Amino acid sequence: MPRSKEQYEQMRFATNNKIITAGLELFSQKGLGATGIQEIATLAGVSTGLMYRHYKTKEDLFSVLVETAVVGMNDIEEILKSEDSPSVVLKQLANTLLDELKRNNQTAQYLVLITHSLLSGEISPQLLEQYDMALFDQMTRLIKRGQSNGELRVGDPYQMTLLFFSTLHGLAMMKLSLKDKFICPSPEMVLAYLIIEE
Known part of the structure; x- marks a missing residue:
């Protein structure tokens, strides 16, 4: 019995998730240059042919992952836009990020992936501006307000x-x-150099 379109899409989605998970793990460990396409396919449990149907190159997969990481930073930007007192905003930001780090490896992998992408120059200028300038500018303004x-x-x-x-x-x-x-x-430990506790 042939598969339905919905079944085919579910299989494609599941395969793509395996590839993304494997790519994220390997790129965060080794960076783009030291990670091979066969290595990603093996870890994902798929053939290289199937891997190439989803991503033409490992650079394409890397770019998708970096873009996902940067878009994920929008949550940080939203916290930084709050009109609450700067110490409250910083505590909320630290709590959110550290809770994510504690709960899963993917947050850590995405943060390390961003570092690899910045070091290797494999991040587009537009994404770099979104990650670096917007986020850093908001944080800097928040710190100035708190000071x-x-x-x-x-x-x-x-x-x-x-x-x-x-x-x-x-x-x-x-x-x-x-x-x-x-x-x-x-x-509290992460923010000790920033917040003046009464």
Whole structure:
């Protein structure tokens, strides 16, 4: 009995998810250059021919994953747009991101993938601008606002932004490296250099 169109689409969707999961795992571990198409197909449990039906090149898969990671940063932007006090916004941001890190490896993999893409130059200028400029500008403005009302420590807001996101990226790398031995620090610890506690 032939498969229905719906069954075919479900199979295609399931196969694509396997490829995406395998690609994310390998690219986050090894980067684009050191990851082979056969390696992705093997980990996904599909043939290379089937892999090529979904993605013409490993670069195409990498680009899709990087775009997914950057689009996922929209949640961070939404938190940063809040009109709440800067310390409240930062605590919400840290809680959200650290909870995600604790719950699954994919968040860590996507953060590491962004780092690989920035280092390799495999991120489009438009995505780089969306990730770097918009996110960093919002965070810098939030820090300035918190400094002006005495909630946040004095210091260069851009450097403090870099330190915050570098800490998250570093934690993501440690989670993937240490696996079960990883213990996520508390939001208070991550924000200790930013927030002036009363």
